[in-house]
Amino acid sequence: MCCLLLSSTNGPAFNAGRSIWLPGWLNAVNENSNSLFLTIGPGDFLVHHAIALGLHTTTLILVEGALDARGSKLMPDKKDFGYSFPCDGPGRGGTCDISAWDAFYLAVFWMLNTIGWVTFYWHWKHITLWQGNVSQFNESSTYLMGWLRDYLWLNSSQLINGYNPFGMNSLSVWAWMFLFGHLVWATGFMFLISWRGYWQELIETLAWAHERTPLANLIRWRDKPVALSIVQTRLVGLAHFSVGYIFTYAAFLIASTSGKFG
Structure with a gap:
């Protein structure tokens, strides 16, 4: 049983880690003079804030849609109109785009935006790393x-x-x-x-x-x-x-x- 544990020096995972998929990983973990993390710069800082903006906006839209799904101060009788409705006519201004469906609909756009920013960032960062040209990302991502x-x-x-x-x-x-x-x-x-x-x-x-x-x-x-x-x-x-x-x-x-x- 002990041979199956990662801590066992005789186990296949330990030996593979030293010779196949990540040589020197144990020394890197215990080394005080280096870092296992990628260095970050202004571009990473900007992207992290953009991702935070997308996450917060998506969450805010969903929370607002959930809390006001059945009614709000603007439209207390919203539940009588169902899950989705376009507007309640010109008599009550401001009733457009406030159904629960509209909140979900808008949140999907922000979700896709956020996923796109994450993927753009991850992809470009790794392409430049794999090509040995990380300076391109650092200079152009700002x-x-x-x-x-x-x-x-x-x-x-x-x-x-x-x-x-x-x-x-x-x-x-x-x-x-x-x-x-x-x-x-x-x-x-x-x-x-x-x-x-x-x-x-x-x-x-x-x-x-x-x-x-x-x-x-x-x-x-x-x-x-x-x-x-x-x-x-x-x-x-x-x-x-x-x-x-x-x-x-x-x-x-x-x-x-x-x-x-x-």
Whole structure:
């Protein structure tokens, strides 16, 4: 039994730790003149505060949504309107975007933002460490253009060229996933920004043109189509935003890493 314990000098874990996966780890733990932690600088300081902002904002939205889910001083009878409602009309100003669903909906955006910041930070830091160029992160991570130019653009250049007029390479599948993710993500804003009246008028215009087209008017519908409600469009927009966001960044993460290190 003692051979299975990490403290046993005869155990496989101890021997593997000395020779295979982390040589010298025991000496490093007991050494007083070095540190096992990565050195941090101004960029790390800024990112840690950005992550703290995202965590606090997400938590605050969820707490507010939970505490005021059934009623608040602004709208004491909120529970009578259900889990999700767009607004209670112009008679009571300020009743838009305060349902429990809206709190969840907004918290998901902040959650995705925070996860993105954590992953951006972790990925860029480790790419520069693995390449032996940690000074790039230390110098470029202190301003926004550094993140856009030296992290996102520099690391996506290989991905963008995964499929070009000269042929394709091993990154082409990730290049297509990258483009597809952007398409799904961008389509979400069509639902998040344009409200129901715009879509209803657009549908009525299309229906009018359909009914007056010689061949198209052979196909009829039982009930004239109507636009999605505000709550429904938010759900569709949120789904598009989340799925597109994950697909886009997953393709970037995998391709930019494998393109450098194989």
